[in-house]
Amino acid sequence: xxxxxxxxxxxxxxxxxxxxxxxxxxxxxxxxRGLVGRETDPVAHHEQLAEHLAEVLxxxxxxxxxxxxxxxxxxxxxxxxxxxxxxxALADLRDxxxxxxxxxIDQVLTEEFGAPVEQVFASFDPDPLAAASIxxxxxxxxxxxxxxxxxxxxxxxxxxxxxxLRNAESFAPLARFVSPNQEIEPLLEELRERIDxxxxxxxxAQYQRAFASRYAGHPFIHVPxxxxxxxxxxxxxxxxxxxxxxxxxxxxxxADERQRVGEIIFRYAFGSIGRFRLFNGDPHPGNYLVxxxxxAADGGRRVAFLDYGSVKMFTRERYASMRRIEQAxxxxxxxxxxxxxxxxxxxxxxxxxxxxxxxxxxxLYTRAVTAEQPFEFTPEFAAEVIRSTTDPRNPYSDVLRQxxxxxxxxxxxxIQWGLNSVLGQLRARNDWHAIRDEYLEDEDAGAATxxxxxxxQWWAEHATAGRW
Numbered sequence: 001x002x003x004x005x006x007x008x009x010x011x012x013x014x015x016x017x018x019x020x021x022x023x024x025x026x027x028x029x030x031x032x033r034g035l036v037g038r039e040t041d042p043v044a045h046h047e048q049l050a051e052h053l054a055e056v057l058x059x060x061x062x063x064x065x066x067x068x069x070x071x072x073x074x075x076x077x078x079x080x081x082x083x084x085x086x087x088x089a090l091a092d093l094r095d096x097x098x099x100x101x102x103x104x105i106d107q108v109l110t111e112e113f114g115a116p117v118e119q120v121f122a123s124f125d126p127d128p129l130a131a132a133s134i135x136x137x138x139x140x141x142x143x144x145x146x147x148x149x150x151x152x153x154x155x156x157x158x159x160x161x162x163x164x165l166r167n168a169e170s171f172a173p174l175a176r177f178v179s180p181n182q183e184i185e186p187l188l189e190e191l192r193e194r195i196d197x198x199x200x201x202x203x204x205a206q207y208q209r210a211f212a213s214r215y216a217g218h219p220f221i222h223v224p225x226x227x228x229x230x231x232x233x234x235x236x237x238x239x240x241x242x243x244x245x246x247x248x249x250x251x252x253x254x255a256d257e258r259q260r261v262g263e264i265i266f267r268y269a270f271g272s273i274g275r276f277r278l279f280n281g282d283p284h285p286g287n288y289l290v291x292x293x294x295x296a297a298d299g300g301r302r303v304a305f306l307d308y309g310s311v312k313m314f315t316r317e318r319y320a321s322m323r324r325i326e327q328a329x330x331x332x333x334x335x336x337x338x339x340x341x342x343x344x345x346x347x348x349x350x351x352x353x354x355x356x357x358x359x360x361x362x363x364l365y366t367r368a369v370t371a372e373q374p375f376e377f378t379p380e381f382a383a384e385v386i387r388s389t390t391d392p393r394n395p396y397s398d399v400l401r402q403x404x405x406x407x408x409x410x411x412x413x414x415i416q417w418g419l420n421s422v423l424g425q426l427r428a429r430n431d432w433h434a435i436r437d438e439y440l441e442d443e444d445a446g447a448a449t450x451x452x453x454x455x456x457q458w459w460a461e462h463a464t465a466g467r468w
Contacts, residue, residue, distance in 0.1 A: 102126045104155050105136070112232040120230075124150070130286065134161065134198060134309075139240060146239070148227060151201065153234035158199045190407035194281070198309035205231040208238065208308035214276055217462075219454045220264050222291060222304040241304040243289030250425055257301065261290060262377070262428025263451050264303045266435060269419055271455070274439025277319050281310040281411035283418035285425075312411050323440070325362070330370040330433070334359045345406040357399045364388055365416065373431040377423035385420055389413075 128136040230237040328337035434448035
């Protein structure tokens with residue numbers, strides 16, 4: 001069990017640093033051994049290190065644990081036999097992290113509702129269904145018989161997460177050294193806003209309801225509805241979904257089922273951005289449940305999308321600019337792409353960079369929808385994209401060091417890495433360019449697949465009803 005309190009800023013920073021140093025030595029060693037082939041069995045050492053890392057991050061909760069959740073499914077730049085050790089150990093952080101003290105959880109509920117738990121819910125399971133970075137989820141029933149899930153924020157986690165952010169600010173001088181043209185303060189301000197969103201469950205409830213309303217009655221996308229009158233600053237109550245966890249689905253499904261789920265996940269992400277200028281920036285596998293519908297007409301399965309603590313809405317102007325960049329990438333129009341990247345702030349006006357390398361790197365990031373179709377997502381492609389940004393040995397490293405990441409694109413990087421990795425696990429293959437075009441206001445594209453036809457019919461009925 002985790003303790004009732006969360007560690008202070010210095011203690012948290014020390015534990016991260018100690019684990020990070022130990023991990024860095026192990027990772028560096030694994031990379032070196034992978035290059036020279038000296039070690040025949042590195043897995044046992046790295047399994048032990050990965051378990052320690054998962055334990056530390058799980059107990060600390062907050063932003064530190066968010067890092068562990070991200071590492072649990074992205075494709076790390078490590079030899080395959082070592083990489084699996086980290087994935088297996090850190091995967092538990094997605095939905096089975098160390099639970100918090102039940103008495104502390106009861107105290108949060110009592111403070112938020114002004115009454116004991118047994119007076120608020122007809123039943124409440126003290127054992128969590130899932131324990132994540134800033135809160136844990138419990139099954140409950142309301143007096144009217146409805147099954148719900150109750151997400152409860154850990155006591156003290158807001159202070160701990162903000163301490164993590166202050167620790168991040170201390171790295172600003174190093175960030176400026178590593179990336180001299182990066183505008184640090186706007187990026188940190190964007191990070192603060194997104195973190196404030198995640199810490200405010202009433203705001204998260206508003207975001208989730210926005211998605212639930214837009215997808216109400218959808219044939220293959222399910223967003224659980226909110227029980228709005230029961231949501232509080234540190235408590236979120238929504239309908240309960242019964243479905244199969246993503247990892248279990250991947251392990252037990254056939255190729256056709258995986259292709260269907262992959263297309264649904266892609267359509268949810270790009271459809272939400274294209275139609276609503278909204279996106280959910282937390283695409284890790286613990287936020288997907290695959291439901292059995294029992295209907296042959298809709299393929300028998302749909303996907304429920306959970307957790308709306310990290311949501312962003314783009315302005316029409318920003319979204320239009322993003323589209324112009326992507327169109328230039330798709331058509332190979334290098335000059336227009338570079339001009340748009342400068343206008344968006346990626347290329348500081350005083351920075352002298354190799355524009356051909358910049359264009360090549362952005363083409364890699366958009367390859368899934370701009371390359372020759374059909375395109376198959378693979379773990380190797382997901383790892384290539386991540387390495388292109390994080391590995392100093394990659395051919396883009398010197399150029400990327402001169403670029404600036406505009407704050408609006410901060411969460412897009414997160415969703416890009418996450419989606420590539422999730423779809424890579426499914427080995428999803430399709431004409432993603434044609435599917436993406438279905439959701440663009442400036443193009444009149446027909447349905448590319450059977451799911452596209454279902455989606456188009458639903459959208460036509462939805463729009464006719466005057467709801468959106």
